[in-house]
Amino acid sequence: MRFSSKIKLSGSVIALSVAMVLLPGTALAQATPSITTANDAALPTPQDAPAETLSDGSATDPSKDVIVTGTSIKGVAPIGSNLVSVGRATIEKTAPVNVSELVNTVPAITTSGSVAQGENAYSYYSPQIHSLAGSSSNTTLVIADGLRLPGGGTQFAQTDPNIIPVSAIERVEVLADGASSVYGSDAVAGVVNFITRKTFDGLEANARYGAADHYHNYDINFIWGKKWDTGGVYIAGAYSHQSSLLNRDRDFSSMGDYRSVGGSNTNSYSCNPATLAVTHLSGGGATPSGVFLSPSATSPVANTAANAPCNNSIYATLLPSQYRANVLFKVTNRFSDRFQVTAMINYNNQKTKALNAPGTISAATAFGPGRGFVAGQVNPFFVAPAGAMTADQENVSYRFDRADGAYGKTESEEDSIYATLVGEYEITNSWSVKLSDAFGKNRSALNTIDGFCAPCALLALNGTAQLSGDPTKTDIAGQNVIALNLPLNASNALDVWNTGSANRTSAAVLRSLYGADSQNTNYNIFNQAKLDFQGGLFNLPAGQVKLAFGGEYYWAEETQKINGLSNTGPSVTGSTFRQYDYHRTVKSAYAEIVVPLVSPEMDIPLIHRLDVDISGRYDSYSDVGDTTNPKFAANWEPVEGVKFRANYATAFVAPPLAVIGDPSQGYLYASGSVGPQNGTLFVPIANYPDVVSIPGASCTATTCTIGLTSNPGLRRQLGGGFTHEVPQTGQSYSFGVDLSPRFLPGFVAAVTFFHNKFVGGVSSPSPSAIVNSAGLRNLLTLCPTGCTQSQIDTFANIANGATISGAVPATVYFLLDQSTRNALNLTVEGIDAQFTYRRPIGDLGTFTIGTALTYFTKFTQNFGGGTDFNILNTSGYNTTFPSVQFKNRAQFGWEMGGFSADLFWNHTGGYRNWISSSVAPITVNSIGNPTGGGDHVKADNTFDLHVQYTMKGEGMFNGWQAYVDVKNLFDSDPPFYNGNTAGILGGAWGYNGFVSNPIGRIISVGLRTKF
Structure with a gap:
């Protein structure tokens, strides 16, 4: 079936289904909304959750209606796993601009502590769990209501959960365990599930405005809904704007020469x-x-x-401006006491903009x-x-x-439409069948407008x-094309x-210098259809054995269209066009069984409850083969209020379509290229003795700097097809304990030890990893007397259709190969822990104290199956993800009457900077693997304060909330980091964008109205 036909078919099915749901129903039973947890501040979800009161005021029966993240079976939480849930109370006390800011409050998320603004170059907007890879190795599955979201961005077709309005979110569940046996590909590190409200009755609107030094943001969101006896309908929407932040507005990002604070001189010889x-x-x-x-x-x-x-950093953009508008429509109706249909459609539009530097x-x-x-x-x-x-x-x-001062701009933009349809029929009182369909289309573009034209x-x-x-010399590699402007x-x-008025360049030439336009547009479309059966098999003394099984059919298509300079002049006279087309289909079958072995009624000493869960999944990919992944899990409660749990699982990550590369074009792909190496390389002499012979190399006793104006080189980044990329695999296990002692009401805690091994991660190795790792050392070729034309053509894969972008230096002194490959093997271990204690104290009100933390105990890796080396508590060695050891977010809260105040402490422990530009050299062993060194980066501590007043009474203002939210209460600068962790737009030297926020103190005021 062709691309357009699939769109029409899926769209027609969903449109028809929405129309059916809107018809009057004749149901006898009321629809029951999904569950929220009592432990709302990043705490574990209890397995046998009691009936809860939802944000719409209704109740839920978890044993009948609810599927929680990590399992296919209704009425139980994932056995053997720690599930962190962030719900409406946390949403209100966080006042997030978008859902990324909400998720970043969970320490297990790699980007916790960072700013949720603009695209991340390595994971788009998708949250990542436990720093388990990044970039194209997307080991965290991001879903909504248990179904996949459309891919987006111009690099790896990863998801953007921010397409969902914050007002539509009931809760977010983070499962930090391997879950491919339930969900398939991408769930090696775990799952982040954005669960939307089932129904809503009334009108709620929220308006917030925040301001910081040279920065502001605001957002408006709403939800309106209507419930009836057999279901309900609601519409939720949001509009947000975040202003840009320029490098020159923050001292730490615009110094240029950082030697006075222990860093490098990042100034340039490109002056005026x-x-x-x-x-x-x-x-x-x-x-x-x-x-x-x-x-x-x-x-x-x-x-x-x-x-x-010359300090050229003062011209750059630190954070791009961003606006986003989205709307979600959802309707559910129970047509009889056995048949229920829910339909949802979501539209999102967002754009970011960054002003270019000269x-x-x-x-x-x-x-x-x-x-x-x-x-x-x-x-x-x-x-x-x-x-x-x-x-x-x-x-x-x-x-x-x-x-x-007009140097053009770089914009990213995104339009997406996402729709789901779920129909469930209760075959018997015990068995049900559910048909789910998710369809999404995303257009993402990255455009440069009036950019600098180097060939001009x-x-x-x-x-x-x-x-x-x-x-x-030809200006287009592999073709005999020469542009001349003679005589001068x-x-x-x-x-x-x-300079200035003394400059004699003509006005026409000056205008031509900023005539470079480029466009990278990606179209992602997918459809996921699932058929699930579940019910009870038979009864044991401890309870009913439950089974779920089903099948899934998934297809995805991606088209990339790229326009850019041809290296012969401005865009209007010399441009290139490339188009890459990819497609994939997946057929899957899966099953899960839950066996209760001991129940409290059996009164067995030291075994209050014992449950076992076994699940497995088979996936057949059209392009990368087949895989089977099991999971084994168990819960043991020796006494009421104490639960031990454990699980083991394997997982599978299919290489992203966008990084395979087009074989007809030399395996080039959208975010890859072959061209001049921009920036310097810090090359250890011990690993590359010939580097001292490179003309103009700036050397110390241990390291030489190349890539200077006197010794330029070339870099290539071709797709995984060029390197014979294969699927990635993972293994994980975890065990832990949950505590909710009956003698201490209001106290809940969980501690989990996790182990995760990731093999064959698809990655584009960083320069630092290449020059400091024995397994990658062959990816840097040095040419002390200059690389030959034959070397250059072979390196650029010219014979197979690839091209070189940008002007080739007169003499090339090194060749750096950063092509995507199965380069990375990781072993990660650590502890997730959280607790909360909530207690009323007489007339003084109710107090809450709690914390959530992630502490890594092991973080080792190797490249290509070589010797493991330790990168624990470092950042920069892998440019797409950090491995900082300790993160913590603690809360102290108080509420009385309608007034509440919450103070949050956000802590990222100190670590070592292992980026290639660290002032203190990275030490290596005899085979070139890193062993230590690097710059020490101080701990990052910030405090957030949220003060809120809820009006009470009988009038129209009953339930209204006014609040003041202060992030980074003491206006602390991020710890100095001698490097750059830029995203697609923006980013700057001087701070670590993975774990720190450059905005400073931002004070917001807001009003939440309820009718």
């Missing part, structure tokens, strides 16, 4: 006016070494990172009188530095400033699109030697 490295003198003789910092400089400085003078060129050749490969290449504005007046050829590094600048500097100025004259040349 230009810095000049002389490469030829007209009168002969030895050319001066080093760089003249301006045309008026009388002597050069050594070409090292420490001497770079464009730069580095080490581009400029010719003076008498020089050039051919006549006409002499730049009429050429100026020799004051300290080398006979210079007639230079390498120029320059920043292209504009008087109006080179054409105006030396008459070619080449850094070297060689007019015989005052009307078409570029002046980089004079």
Whole structure:
């Protein structure tokens, strides 16, 4: 079936079903909403939850209607697992802008403590559990009401749970255990399930405005619903806006030279006016070494990172602005005492925008009188530095400033539509059948508008699109295409030697410098159809044995359309277009059985209750083969209020469609490329002895810095098909204890030890991992005398259809291979713990104290099956996820009457910075694996305060809430981190965006109305 036909079919089925549900029903029984837990502040869900009161005021019978995350069987929580639930009370006391901010309050989530704004380059918006990989190794399954969400973004087709309005969320359940036996692919680390409200009666609206230094945000959300005897309908929506935050508005992100705080000098040689490295003198003789910092400089400085003078970070965007609007419509109706249908449709639109910094060129050749490969290449504005007046050829590094400060912008945008249909029929009093269908379509785009045109600048500097100025080299690798701008004259040349009003570049040339537009648009579409049967098999002395089984059919298609520069000039005259098409189908079968072995009524000493759960799933993928994954779990309660649990599971992660690459295009894919390496590499001499022979390498006793203007290189990132990528697998087990002692009412606690092994993780290895790991060392090739053209063409996979983006340096000194591959093997162990104690104290009100924490005890990895090495309590070695050891979020609350106040302490423990730019070198063993070193990063401690007043009475204001929310109460800067963890848009040197928030103190006021 073709792409468009599938859309029409799925859309027609859902539209018809919605119409059916809206018809008047003749049900005899009232629909019962889903369960919320009593333990709302990130605490475990009890297995036998009592009937609860929901946010819409109704009650639920969990033994009849509810399926909780991690199991296919109604009426029980996942046996053997720790389930963390965040519900409406926490939503109200967190006042989140979006659901990502809500989930980031759970310490087990990798990004807890970070800012939920803008796309993350490595996991889109999807939360990740226990830092178990990231990037394309999406080991956390994100679902809504137990069904998959549409993929999105322009990299890995991962999910965006923020498409659901916060007002529609009943609770979020986080299951930090392997769950592929129930859900299939991607659930190696666990599951995050966003559960929407079943029904709602009345109207609730919430408006909030927050402000910080040079920053603000606001959001408005609402929900309106109507219930009737056999069901109900509601519509929920939200609009939010988060302003941009510029680097220059935060000292820690705009210093440029961080040596005074123990960091690196991140300044650049790309300045205005230009810095000049002389490469030829007209009168002969030895050319001066080093760089003249301006045309008026009388002597050069050594070409090292420490001497770079220009702070270009002040122009960048730290956080992009973002707006989002979404709406969700849901209707449920029970047509008889046995048949119920629920339909939901959700629409979402969001956009982010970041202003671009000025464009730069580095080490581009400029010719003076008498020089050039051919006549006409002499730049009429050429100026020799004051300290080398006979210079007639230079390498120029320059920043292209504009008087109006308009350097273009980068935008991401997303449109998605998501719909589900669930029909359930009770065959008997014990057995039921359920048909579920989820359909989604997402369009995600990443666009650059009026961006810097590097080939335009080179054409105006030396008459070619080449850094070297060689007019015989092709500008499009593998094709004989050469763009020339000859002869150079005052009307078409570029002046980089004079600044301000003295600059002689023509207006036409200045306009052409910011004429680069690019577009990367991804279309993701999927359909998931499930048929489930469940019921009781027979009774044992301890209770009924329950069975669930079923099948699933899933298909997904992805199309990527990419427009960009062709390296021959501005977009309007020189652009490229690529299209990648991928598809996948999956057929699955699964079963789960719950066996109660001992019940309280049996009165067996030290076995108050004993339950066993066995589940398994078979998946057949159209592109990566078959897999079978079991799970075994048990609960043992020796006495009432004390429960021990344990489980073991295997899992499977299918490689994402978006990173396989197109074989007809040399295995290029949307977020991959082959082109100049941007930025420097810090190469250990012990691992690469030849690095000291690279011309211009800046070396200490242990490390050399390359990738400078004097020794550029090339980088490739091709898809997994190029590296013969195979599926990823995982194994996990956990055991723990839940405590809810009857002698201490209001106290609930849980402690869980988890172990997770992840094999063959699909990843694009970071430069730091490559140069410091024995298993990846062959991915960096050094060429002390320059790489040959044959080496370059082979490296770029030109013969098989790949192309090089950007200008190839005149001499290439190294080749860095970051192609996606089954590179990563991880073993992670640790402890999740949480407790809460809630107690009224006479006339003083009710007090609550609690905490939730994650503490890793082991975090080892290897590449390609080599020797394990320890990365525990570090960040930066793997650029797509941290491995910080300890996170904690504690709460102290008080409420009396309609008034409540809650203080939260957010703590991330100190760790080591193992990014390749760490000042303290990473130490390695004899085979090149890291053993220690790196910069110490201080602990991060912030406090949040939420004060709320709920009005009570008989009037229209009954139930209204007014609140003040303060995040980062003491306006603490994030701990200094000598590196950059940028996302797709924004990001800056000086803080770790994985675990820290750059905004500072933000004070919000809000009003929540209820009718």
